[in-house]
Amino acid sequence: MASLIFGILGGILFAVIFGFVALSQIKKRNQKGRGMAIAGLVLSVVWLLACGAGVAISALNQPDRDADGTVTEEGTVSSVELKLGDCLKKLPAEGVVKAVDVVPCSQAHGAEVYAVFNLSGSTYPGSDTVIKQSEDGCTERVDALSAEAQKDDTLEVYYLYPHTSLVWNSGDHSVSCLVGSETKQYTGSLRK
CATH class of the missing domain: 1.10.287 (Helix Hairpins)
Incomplete structure (x- = not known):
């Protein structure tokens, strides 16, 4: 039994x-x-x-990457595996994002990772602080975008961050800054 x-x-x-x-x-x-x-x-x-x-x-379903880490064939990656310059098929839905679909930037895409950085501190500072630091960090790094992207009114800044103390305590303190549009698709990089 x-x-x-x-x-x-x-x-x-x-x-x-x-x-x-x-x-x-x-x-x-x-x-x-x-x-x-x-x-x-x-x-x-x-x-x-x-x-x-x-x-x-x-x-x-893993994407193919070349020696530089650039996506050469589409696939799905964990949100914590995103790299600078990764292009996403579409913007992730609001809420906790565990995985996203990435494509080569030469294909039509709805968003791109324009910056990746780590939040400081050894203990989880709380959700409000993490959100504020993520937003501020991504806003500070907007100059990594091309002049055309900075002028494009359809583009918005989004960010993926460690949502809970459990994620934080597992060692993930990274923030991925995304720029993209829900209504428009892009071809090529949006970064400088």
């Missing part, structure tokens, strides 16, 4: 251990429960296949 329960919950290792122990005990003692032990083992295999498929899909 333990093998079946862990198999359902995704406890692969425990399901396998309990399944094999149960099968050997059932055989020696001529007891019932063989079907549940086998079901737990089968569910473990299903979980392994699902995890493997998830990893494979994730690996296939």
Whole structure:
């Protein structure tokens, strides 16, 4: 029964251990429960296949980058993996952003990372302070944009920052400054 329960919950290792122990005990003692032990083992295999498929899909969806780190083929990256000069297919939705779609800047895109910097401090200063420091830091770095981009009224500045103390304590203090538009697509870099 333990093998079946862990198999359902995704406890692969425990399901396998309990399944094999149960099968050997059932055989020696001529007891019932063989079907549940086998079901737990089968569910473990299903979980392994699902995890493997998830990893494979994730690996296939990663963007290609050249030696300089420039995106050469589109893909999806974690928001903390964004690099200076990355172009995003579209602006991320408001709220917590975990992943974004990046494309080569030569393709139509809705936003670009024009600056990346780290917030200082060892302890999480609180959401309001992080937002204020992120906004101020991105505003200070607007001069990295081309003159045309600075004059474009459809462009707005956005920023991705560590949203919670949990993220902060994991070591992510980075802010990615984005410039983009919800209504317009761009081709080429918006930076100088």
